[in-house]
Amino acid sequence: xxxxxxxxxxxxxxxxxxxxxxxxxxxxxxxxxxxxxxxxxxxxxxxxxxxxxxxxxxxxxxxxxxxxxxxxxxxxxxxxxxxxxxxxxxxxxxxxxxxxxxxxxxxxxxxxxxxxxxxxxxxxxxxxxxxxxxxxxxxxxxxxxxxxxxxxxxxxxxxxxxxxxxxxxxxxxxxxxxxxxxxxxxxxxxxxxxxxxxxxxxxxxxxxxxxxxxxxxxxxxxxxxxxxxxxxxxxxxxxxxxxxxxxxxxxxxxxxxxxx
Amino acid sequence: xxxxxxxxxxxxxxxxxxxxxxxxxxxxxxxxxxxxxxxxxxxxxxxxxxxxxxxxxxxxxxxxxxxxxxxxxxxxxxxxxxxxxxxxxxxxxxxxxxxxxxxxxxxxxxxxxxxxxxxxxxxxxxxxxxxxxxxxxxxxxxxxxxxxxxxxxxxxxxxxxxxxxxxxxxxxxxxxxxxxxxxxxxxxxxxxxxxxxxxxxxxxxxxxxxxxxxxxxxxxxxxxxxxxxxxxxxxxxxxxxxxxxxxxxxxxxxxxxxxxxxxxxxxxxxxxxxxxxxxxxxxxxxxxxxxxxxxxxxxxxxxxx
Numbered sequence: 001x002x003x004x005x006x007x008x009x010x011x012x013x014x015x016x017x018x019x020x021x022x023x024x025x026x027x028x029x030x031x032x033x034x035x036x037x038x039x040x041x042x043x044x045x046x047x048x049x050x051x052x053x054x055x056x057x058x059x060x061x062x063x064x065x066x067x068x069x070x071x072x073x074x075x076x077x078x079x080x081x082x083x084x085x086x087x088x089x090x091x092x093x094x095x096x097x098x099x100x101x102x103x104x105x106x107x108x109x110x111x112x113x114x115x116x117x118x119x120x121x122x123x124x125x126x127x128x129x130x131x132x133x134x135x136x137x138x139x140x141x142x143x144x145x146x147x148x149x150x151x152x153x154x155x156x157x158x159x160x161x162x163x164x165x166x167x168x169x170x171x172x173x174x175x176x177x178x179x180x181x182x183x184x185x186x187x188x189x190x191x192x193x194x195x196x197x198x199x200x201x202x203x204x205x206x207x208x209x210x211x212x213x214x215x216x217x218x219x220x221x222x223x224x225x226x227x228x229x230x231x232x233x234x235x236x237x238x239x240x241x242x243x244x245x246x247x248x249x250x251x252x253x254x255x256x257x258x259x260x
Numbered sequence: 261x262x263x264x265x266x267x268x269x270x271x272x273x274x275x276x277x278x279x280x281x282x283x284x285x286x287x288x289x290x291x292x293x294x295x296x297x298x299x300x301x302x303x304x305x306x307x308x309x310x311x312x313x314x315x316x317x318x319x320x321x322x323x324x325x326x327x328x329x330x331x332x333x334x335x336x337x338x339x340x341x342x343x344x345x346x347x348x349x350x351x352x353x354x355x356x357x358x359x360x361x362x363x364x365x366x367x368x369x370x371x372x373x374x375x376x377x378x379x380x381x382x383x384x385x386x387x388x389x390x391x392x393x394x395x396x397x398x399x400x401x402x403x404x405x406x407x408x409x410x411x412x413x414x415x416x417x418x419x420x421x422x423x424x425x426x427x428x429x430x431x432x433x434x435x436x437x438x439x440x441x442x443x444x445x446x447x448x449x450x451x452x453x454x455x456x457x458x459x460x461x462x463x464x465x466x467x468x469x470x471x472x473x474x475x476x477x478x479x480x481x482x483x484x485x486x487x488x489x490x491x492x493x494x495x496x497x498x499x500x501x502x503x504x505x506x507x508x509x510x511x512x513x514x515x516x517x518x519x520x521x522x523x524x525x526x527x528x529x530x531x532x533x534x535x536x537x538x539x540x541x542x543x544x545x546x547x548x549x550x551x552x553x554x555x556x557x558x559x560x561x562x563x564x565x
Contacts, residue, residue, distance in 0.1 A: 010340035028320075041264065043264055044262055046262050047271075082562050083562070084561070085562075087560075092553055092557050093552045093553065094552060094553075094554075094555060095372040096371075096561070099492050105562070130477075139506065152560070156562060158560075158563075159560045162558075165481070189264065189271035207363075220266060224266040224505075225266075227504055227505065229266065231433060231502065232500060233497070233502050236496070239492055239493040239496030239502065241498060241504065242502050242504055242507060243319070243322060243498060245511070246320065246322040246323035246326070246492070246507065247322065247323070247326055247489075249323045249329050249508075249511045250323035253323070253327050253518060254327030
């Protein structure tokens with residue numbers, strides 16, 4: 001296993017620091033890092049492999065207590081208000097029927113842990129820290145009975161799981177020497193752009209001992225970014241451009257065709 | 261070859277898209293139809309969001325019809341007066357279509373309406389074409405006259421409309437309201453389905469308006485050219501769903517495909533070509549009908565608010 005040089009540097013820097021927050025006297029401290037803090041979606045983008053790594057530092061000395069930690073990493077994309085529609089068979093045709101609104105559905109949600117989350121913490125703790133796709137706080141809106149909301153929420157989660165946008169990887173985190181950890185999370189090509197947060201939790205005896213957050217920016221760059229900006233901001237010129245492109249290509253084809 | 265489509269927001273195999281454009285290009289070279297009726301459903305099967313598929317297919321049809329209009333105008337095969345009236349109606353239709361599109365979109369029914377329209381249109385036209393092609397092949401001798409209608413007369417409804425104009429190139433003295441309404445209906449379909457509507461316009465111009473056969477295809481292409489341009493612009497302004505990368509790939513394919521299509525058209529027998537087109541149209545209609553009736557893979561869909 002190869003550990004990135006930056007991590008070792010981070011650990012060294014950390015150990016050079018003396019002043020730490022009050023709870024750090026007794027509780028361990030997390031030092032997280034991300035392989036890429038900026039992911040650029042450009043031509044040929046087929047997804048990204050994100051490496052989230054770091055160290056758990058025990059004030060009493062690295063790994064000296066001999067206690068086993070578990071690490072859970074939650075990577076969350078920007079939240080958006082969504083409407084979920086449910087298809088039903090109406091007069092022999094499958095069409096959208098009922099719908100339900102949620103105010104904050106994350107565009108991306110991935111949980112990686114060193115063991116299955118259910119073995120690490122109880123359900124209540126998991127729900128508080130959103131340590132699983134079933135615990136995502138979707139904030140339903142409107143007056144619909146809870147049973148129906150649960151059905152729609154489940155529909156959303158399962159749909160996005162199949163699209164690779166919601167993931168759970170129990171075993172996606174590896175811990176070495178009770179100090180260093182690393183997690184790999186794959187971002188598919190259909191990810192939404194925006195600000196992502198990676199929360200890392202160090203857990204022992206069912207209790208969250210330390211947590212830390214890292215930010216990742218996913219942006220459309222290069223030509224792709226310009227196309228999206230143009231389509232949104234300069235719609236009229238963009239439309240003219242599309243028409244111009246098609247007229248030009250058609251005309252060139254016509255010339256070639258006439259000669260052949 | 262992975263290509264990222266910025267508006268559709270996903271990565272596709274660019275080669276497939278070029279091939280798909282090529283297939284529709286071959287069709288347009290072979291039969292003189294735009295091929296949009298094939299592009300939109302195939303893009304949807306491939307996983308492109310229906311709105312992006314319809315918007316970008318309209319852009320492709322513009323490119324596909326340019327060379328056709330040029331070729332037909334060179335041999336005086338375009339009735340500009342008739343075409344202008346139909347374009348006027350078509351622009352109004354595209355705007356009506358845009359209102360319908362956003363209303364259906366907010367109701368969440370746009371996808372199912374697009375599919376039902378496809379099944380109805382392709383099913384009925386495919387059946388008509390199949391019947392014509394079979395009757396052209398069966399009697400053998402009589403087959404050649406299949407496309408030419410000897411008794412050219414417009415529909416009695418058309419004759420009852422007021423304010424008649426003379427359309428010299430088409431050889432008609434009818435009210436401009438008839439082609440305007442026809443253009444409007446096709447304009448609505450263009451906006452909703454991303455099709456040029458040539459497969460609908462050509463028979464309607466022949467059998468309802470009773471236009472002279474030698475200007476039908478050119479005038480239909482003329483109408484399609486302008487209406488798809490307006491449709492592209494309307495999509496760019498309202499749905500913002502025109503994907504330039506997707507449209508460029510489709511155009512590249514159809515430009516190349518049209519060359520093959522015209523070469524095949526020179527060698528193959530027209531009645532067998534018609535039979536093949538009819539079979540293809542029916543196949544797509546059946547596939548879409550199947551898609552409507554069978555439980556979809558995904559029961560839930562997510563739209564941003």
